[in-house]
Amino acid sequence: MFRFTxxxxxxxxxxxxxxxxxxxxxxxxxxxxxxxEVLRSVEAPMDLGFISLPGIPGMRMVIFSLLLILVVLFYREGIMGQREWSWQGLLGARSKTPERGEDL
Incomplete structure (x- = not known):
C-alpha cells in the first residue's frame, strides 16, 4: 500500500x-x-540527563521538502543531470583494449 510519504x-x-x-x-x-535514518533522531525525544527535549514529529518531511525546493531552484537537472557513470569511465585506460595490429 502506497502512502503519501x-x-x-x-x-x-x-x-x-x-x-x-x-x-x-x-x-x-x-x-x-x-x-x-540520521533524521530519525530529530523526531524522537532526547533525554540529556538534566533536561528532556521533546521530539518534533514530521520534521523529516519538512527537511526533505526544503531539500526538494533547493534542488529545484539551484540544481534544475538534479545531481547528475543527463550524465551516467560507466565501468569504462571508472576504470579508465586500464580497460582499453588494443587495436588491431597494436602491441599488447
Whole structure:
C-alpha cells in the first residue's frame, strides 16, 4: 500500500538524482536513505540527563521538502543531470583494449 510519504520520497529521489540519470537516482536513493535514518533522531525525544527535549514529529518531511525546493531552484537537472557513470569511465585506460595490429 502506497502512502503519501513513500510517494514523496520516490519523487524526491528521482528529482534529486536527475530525471535522465539512473546513476543519479541510485546516488540520491542512498543519500535519502541515510538522511532518513540520521533524521530519525530529530523526531524522537532526547533525554540529556538534566533536561528532556521533546521530539518534533514530521520534521523529516519538512527537511526533505526544503531539500526538494533547493534542488529545484539551484540544481534544475538534479545531481547528475543527463550524465551516467560507466565501468569504462571508472576504470579508465586500464580497460582499453588494443587495436588491431597494436602491441599488447
Amino acid at each position: 513513500l510517494t514523496f520520497e520516490i519523487l524526491l529521489i528521482v528529482v534529486l538524482g536527475g530525471m535522465g540519470s539512473i546513476t543519479g537516482t541510485v546516488i540520491a536513493a542512498t543519500i535519502v536513505t541515510i538522511l532518513k
